[in-house]
Amino acid sequence: MDAVASIDRERLIADFMTLVAIGSPSRDEANVAAYIRGVAEELGYLAEEDDAAEIVGGNTGNLIIRVPGDSTKSTVLMMAHMDTVAPGHGVQPIRHADRITSDGKTILGADDKAGIAGLLHMLRVLSATGGDHPPLEIVFTVCEEVGLQGVKALDRRQLRASYGFVFDSGGPLGFVVTEGPAQAKMEARVQGRAAHAGLAPEKGVSAIVVAAQAISEMRVGRINERTTANIGQIRGGYATNIVCDLVELSAEARSLSTEELRVQREHMTQVLQHAAARHGVTAEVEWQESYPAFSLSEDSPLRRVVKQAMSELGITPVFGPAGSGSDASVISGKGIPVLNLAIGYQQIHTLEEWISLDDLCLAAELMLRIVRVIGEIDVRV
Numbered sequence: 001m002d003a004v005a006s007i008d009r010e011r012l013i014a015d016f017m018t019l020v021a022i023g024s025p026s027r028d029e030a031n032v033a034a035y036i037r038g039v040a041e042e043l044g045y046l047a048e049e050d051d052a053a054e055i056v057g058g059n060t061g062n063l064i065i066r067v068p069g070d071s072t073k074s075t076v077l078m079m080a081h082m083d084t085v086a087p088g089h090g091v092q093p094i095r096h097a098d099r100i101t102s103d104g105k106t107i108l109g110a111d112d113k114a115g116i117a118g119l120l121h122m123l124r125v126l127s128a129t130g131g132d133h134p135p136l137e138i139v140f141t142v143c144e145e146v147g148l149q150g151v152k153a154l155d156r157r158q159l160r161a162s163y164g165f166v167f168d169s170g171g172p173l174g175f176v177v178t179e180g181p182a183q184a185k186m187e188a189r190v191q192g193r194a195a196h197a198g199l200a201p202e203k204g205v206s207a208i209v210v211a212a213q214a215i216s217e218m219r220v221g222r223i224n225e226r227t228t229a230n231i232g233q234i235r236g237g238y239a240t241n242i243v244c245d246l247v248e249l250s251a252e253a254r255s256l257s258t259e260e261l262r263v264q265r266e267h268m269t270q271v272l273q274h275a276a277a278r279h280g281v282t283a284e285v286e287w288q289e290s291y292p293a294f295s296l297s298e299d300s301p302l303r304r305v306v307k308q309a310m311s312e313l314g315i316t317p318v319f320g321p322a323g324s325g326s327d328a329s330v331i332s333g334k335g336i337p338v339l340n341l342a343i344g345y346q347q348i349h350t351l352e353e354w355i356s357l358d359d360l361c362l363a364a365e366l367m368l369r370i371v372r373v374i375g376e377i378d379v380r381v
């Protein structure tokens with residue numbers, strides 16, 4: 001039976017409306033997790049919860065639903081996230097002729113409830129029609145919006161999947177993220193020397209002057225098409241009559257290239273340390289990796305799968321990079337190659353967020369098509 005023929009548009013839309021009305025800002029995803037578990041159990045699947053709740057300080061962990069399939073094929077991961085940004089409680093979805101919006105007082109949360117609704121619909125269809133497909137692991141993560149903490153807490157050993165698909169990208173349907181930047185964050189402390197600004201300024205070293213000189217020599221903003229850097233915060237100083245002895249900086253750098261990110265980090269560190277050394281003081285610079293870069297090779301069979309599934313639905317695939325991290329970055333860093341597919345949500349993280357009814361349904365059809373295609377061709381990654 002052709003799975004796509006059995007898309008139940010009204011049921012999918014109703015599921016989506018229910019999901020968005022269940023508020024789930026980061027660390028408060030328990031109610032949406034309970035809804036997902038209810039649907040899974042009604043269909044005869046078990047939704048396991050991992051121990052991410054404790055790690056992220058939230059009220060539920062990530063959910064993993066295992067769907068048995070043709071065991072001669074590799075297990076496939078399909079992912080969406082359960083949390084939303086704020087204001088995400090009390091969402092009142094409004095169905096217009098062609099789209100769904102919130103009432104303007106909250107976000108809608110189509111990011112990423114459209115992904116969840118599509119995957120639940122896929123489960124409904126698969127449980128009703130069966131069909132040939134590899135074993136699936138459907139993972140719903142927590143805390144994506146607050147530094148990808150849920151997927152970071154996900155233990156790779158709980159998954160058997162050897163490749164997968166993430167359904168959580170903006171942009172029009174058809175856009176497929178095949179590359180994402182690595183991000184690193186910097187915390188720096190420029191140590192000056194305090195002195196009375198009027199009586200003995202020569203005894204002091206102004207940390208503000210040192211930091212200003214360093215920043216004026218620092219390459220920030222867009223470095224090239226792969227790499228960016230930004231100083232997001234600067235803190236320091238007490239009063240006009242005190243030579244400032246401490247300035248703290250928070251900054252970040254991102255790059256599609258791990259090597260370029262390393263070079264950029266080193267540059268920012270050295271500029272700060274050299275400026276401090278010129279004044280006989282020090283700068284402590286600490287970097288932390290937020291998430292790794294990911295990129296899918298040109299000849300990856302995952303591209304073929306997506307192209308075929310999209311062409312059957314009349315969608316033109318556009319492969320390209322993302323400007324920021326997603327669950328895809330972290331899961332691919334854990335050794336599971338993935339693509340991140342746009343599912344049609346628009347103006348996310350704003351009160352004007354919306355999704356068209358057609359895109360919501362087409363995204364769900366795309367998920368089913370992908371499962372059918374991987375059931376037909378033998379994907380080896």
Ligand SMILES: [Zn+2]
Pocket residue numbers: 081111112144168
């Ligand atoms: Zn998202």
